[in-house]
Amino acid sequence: MLDVLIVDDSAAIRKILQRVLRQTEIPIGTVYEAGDGVEALATLRQQSIGLVLSDINMPNMDGLEFLTKMRAEQIWKGIPVLMVSTEGTQAKVLEAVERGASGYVRKPFTAEQINEKLVGLI
Amino acid sequence: MTTDTHAVEALSREELVHAIRAATGEVFTTMLNLSVTPGDVFVEKEEAVPSSGVVSLIGLAGSWVGSGSLACSEGCAARIASALLMTPYAAINEDVLDAVAEVTNMIIGNVKTALESRLGAMGLSTPTVIYGHNFQTRSSGNQEWTVVPFALEEDRMCVQMCIAPNADAGKKTTRTGFPVPHLLRT
Numbered sequence: 001m002l003d004v005l006i007v008d009d010s011a012a013i014r015k016i017l018q019r020v021l022r023q024t025e026i027p028i029g030t031v032y033e034a035g036d037g038v039e040a041l042a043t044l045r046q047q048s049i050g051l052v053l054s055d056i057n058m059p060n061m062d063g064l065e066f067l068t069k070m071r072a073e074q075i076w077k078g079i080p081v082l083m084v085s086t087e088g089t090q091a092k093v094l095e096a097v098e099r100g101a102s103g104y105v106r107k108p109f110t111a112e113q114i115n116e117k118l119v120g121l122i
Numbered sequence: 123m124t125t126d127t128h129a130v131e132a133l134s135r136e137e138l139v140h141a142i143r144a145a146t147g148e149v150f151t152t153m154l155n156l157s158v159t160p161g162d163v164f165v166e167k168e169e170a171v172p173s174s175g176v177v178s179l180i181g182l183a184g185s186w187v188g189s190g191s192l193a194c195s196e197g198c199a200a201r202i203a204s205a206l207l208m209t210p211y212a213a214i215n216e217d218v219l220d221a222v223a224e225v226t227n228m229i230i231g232n233v234k235t236a237l238e239s240r241l242g243a244m245g246l247s248t249p250t251v252i253y254g255h256n257f258q259t260r261s262s263g264n265q266e267w268t269v270v271p272f273a274l275e276e277d278r279m280c281v282q283m284c285i286a287p288n289a290d291a292g293k294k295t296t297r298t299g300f301p302v303p304h305l306l307r308t
Contacts, residue, residue, distance in 0.1 A: 009248060010224040012217070015207055016153075057227075057246050086231025086246070089238050106235075107228045108152035 001029030002122065003047060007040040007054040007066065008084070013107075017053055017084065020111045026122055037061025041069060044076060051122065056085040056096070064099055071100035080121040084109065132287065133186075133241060135268055138233075139163050142270045142281050145232035149225060150274075154205035161271035161278075174255040175199070176219065178226035182234060185242030188265070188285030190230035192222065196253075198277035214253055223249035229281055242291075 004021060006014045014033045021028050032047055034040035036058040043049070052070075056063035063083060070076045080102040085092075088106040096104055103117045143160050150156045176199040179191045194202070200211040203221035211218050227249050234244050252259065265284040272279050 010220055010227070012203075012206060012221045012224045019208070057231075057248065059248055086228050086235070088232065088235040089243075091243070107231070108149045110152055 001027050002050040003029045003032065004051045004053065005032045005034060005040060005043055005047070005049045007034045007037065007052065007058070007063065009035050009055065009058045013055065013084075017114070020114045021053075021118075023111055024115045024118055026118055035059075037063065037066030037069070040066050044070065049079060051118070052079055052081040053084055054081060056083060056087045056092070064096060067096065067099045067101060082114075082117055082121060084114070133237065133285070135163075135165075137240075138237075138268050138283060138285070139270055141233045141236040142229070142268070142283065145229045145236065146270070146272060146281050148232065149228045153225070153228065154202065156205050156274065158272040158274050158279075161273060163271075164269050166267045166269055166282075167265075174257075175253070176214070176222050177252045177259055178222050179250045179252070179259070180226055180230045181247035182230070182244045182285065183247075183288070184244035185288055185291045186237075186244060186285050187288045188283060190226070190233065190281070190283040190285075191259075192226040192229065192279060192281050194222070194279035195277060198274060198279050199253075201274065201277060202279075219251045219253060223251045230283070233283065237285075 006017050008014050018031050021031060032043050032049065034043050038061045040054065054063045054066060063085065067081060081100065082103045082105060083096045083101045084105045084107060086107045093104045102121050105113055105117055146158060150158045175193065175195045177191055177193045179189060182188050182190065196214050199214060199218050199222050202225055203211045203218040206221045206225065207217065231246055234246060238244060265286065267282045267284045269280050269282040272281065
């Protein structure tokens, strides 16, 4: 079973992504939630997370800074991170990939798009 | 009606309206499984919001600065939340306000993405949602709001934006927020 961390300042999006995750063929264990990058790093320190889905625009610490800090830690380098964001320009996608994102889905998204990306990552 | 010469040269109202309609249609179709029907566009000096209901505001800053918002009635907000979260909501609560904020974020975020190739990079603030009765929001200065109404079956909502070139772009670091100050009247 794969424990997942969803990072988004919108409770609505966290709820939607959790529902989408449960619909995939991937065996999902516990789904943890964080409202920003600071909370996400704290959760990573406390739990054994196997997959991260993260927004970019968030208060306190945005998704790109979170990604950079996460990839700086050896123990978290191998965890797949799927960015799910309204930021859709090629420059922003490239920046996320350069910082260590494993995949990118633009909001609005369909369940099929998330599933397709996750199957390629897991 | 005043017109910003730079804005007309770099961004026509038709382009902005097209981007708003495309983004709103895509968000409602993809995330809410609802279709919206665009109405006749109009321009206002003050933001066109209902005297009661929900208004969700987002600031843009960068090469251009401005604000975008979604305004609708309580019933329309509950309908949006019900469709997004697949849970019935009859009245305004925290879930409903969060859902309206996220829908606004997706719409204005996609408008921003559509315009960035022409206007340069911009940042988005996190949404601020206002809910109440007998209030008006106003932007200071002479900013004109391009208001795009949509029919959502029997409900009506407005997506509106005001955006102009940033005279200070490149001079200093721009902080994402609300470059166009808002007054809230009750």
